[in-house]
Amino acid sequence: MKKVVLIANPVSGNGKAKKAAMLSASILKENKFDAQIVYTEYAGHATKLSKNLSDKNDIIVAVGGDGTVNEVATGLVGTNCILGIIPNGSGNGLARHLKIPMNTSKAAQCIIKQYILALDAPTINGKHFFCTAGVGFDAHISHVFATMSGRGLKNYIKAIFKEYGGYQTGTYGIQLDQKEEWTQKAFVMTVGNAAQYGNEAFIAPKAKVGDQQLEMTILPSPNLLKGAIWGIRLFLKNIDKSNDVRTFSGRSIQVNSDEKSVNGHRDGEPDTWEYPLIFKVEDQIKVIGVSDN
Ligand SMILES: Nc1ncnc2c1ncn2[C@@H]1O[C@H](COP(=O)(O)OP(=O)(O)OP(=O)(O)O)[C@@H](O)[C@H]1O
Numbered sequence: 316m317k318k319v320v321l322i323a324n325p326v327s328g329n330g331k332a333k334k335a336a337m338l339s340a341s342i343l344k345e346n347k348f349d350a351q352i353v354y355t356e357y358a359g360h361a362t363k364l365s366k367n368l369s370d371k372n373d374i375i376v377a378v379g380g381d382g383t384v385n386e387v388a389t390g391l392v393g394t395n396c397i398l399g400i401i402p403n404g405s406g407n408g409l410a411r412h413l414k415i416p417m418n419t420s421k422a423a424q425c426i427i428k429q430y431i432l433a434l435d436a437p438t439i440n441g442k443h444f445f446c447t448a449g450v451g452f453d454a455h456i457s458h459v460f461a462t463m464s465g466r467g468l469k470n471y472i473k474a475i476f477k478e479y480g481g482y483q484t485g486t487y488g489i490q491l492d493q494k495e496e497w498t499q500k501a502f503v504m505t506v507g508n509a510a511q512y513g514n515e516a517f518i519a520p521k522a523k524v525g526d527q528q529l530e531m532t533i534l535p536s537p538n539l540l541k542g543a544i545w546g547i548r549l550f551l552k553n554i555d556k557s558n559d560v561r562t563f564s565g566r567s568i569q570v571n572s573d574e575k576s577v578n579g580h581r582d583g584e585p586d587t588w589e590y591p592l593i594f595k596v597e598d599q600i601k602v603i604g605v606s607d608n
Pocket residue numbers: 324325326327328329355356357358359360379380381382383384386403404405406407408466467513583584
């Protein structure tokens with residue numbers, strides 16, 4: 316009998332994770348899985364839980380959004396335990412990339428089928444990300460969003476419109492795979508392990524989660540029209556086809572600056588890093604999904 320633990324973040328998805336975890340556990344039990352649920356008690360708890368539970372279980376399932384998936388997956392790096400996802404956030408970027416259904420019962424059926432894929436576990440300055448990470452306007456929004464009282468897509472869009480006009484484009488030195496550095500102005504500089512931020516907004520359309528490559532997308536200074544066109548292109552999955560957008564692939568990306576540190580985001584959660592920023596991919600874990608896009 317396969318042993319599964321569901322790690323559920325009770326604050327994710329506006330508090331719907333408990334219901335999703337209980338429904339998933341009952342479906343798994345009906346299908347002869349030994350399924351337990353544990354709830355996170357604070358930010359960061361899921362990494363400790365998944366690490367501790369990894370040697371006694373076959374599958375650890377993250378029930379939450381990309382923040383919870385990040386924490387659970389981080390705890391599984393260097394173990395043989397398989398990551399499962401029951402999406403319950405507002406963006407669900409990695410789950411959507413892997414074509415895991417947003418419906419809880421259907422996502423639980425995926426865990427039962429156990430189609431296993433390789434998932435790269437890249438780092439930015441030693442901290443893991445599994446979907447996207449970067450600096451610029453998207454990172455700024457993740458910091459603003461964290462100070463807002465509510466979560467969810469509506470608040471996210473509110474923050475984007477409020478902050479868009481006042482945000483200053485940054486200047487960065489970039490080195491791809493230890494080659495020659497070039498200077499680049501960027502409004503958004505995102506590194507994709509997966510192709511999308513979440514909500515089917517594709518910032519790195521060519522990204523594959525198991526190819527040991529990172530895809531970097533750089534959006535230069537926008538004006539209102541460009542910003543609107545990029546917004547549409549994100550959802551059409553062709554932002555990389557825009558003439559003014561630059562994209563690069565590599566196994567390691569270094570970003571330098573005259574500044575000491577910068578506000579970034581990892582999988583949509585705010586984070587702060589000292590320069591130089593080093594994005595690299597070395598490890599892999601196993602994940603249950605449907606396809607690598
Ligand atoms: N018990 C808890 N109490 C408070 N915060 C928690 C708890 N457990 C986890 N967290 C934090 O909640 C944050 C949000 O989690 P998550 O991203 O999974 O949900 P979400 O924000 O609803 O989804 P999305 O990122 O898709 O919008 C994470 O940063 C995580 O560390």
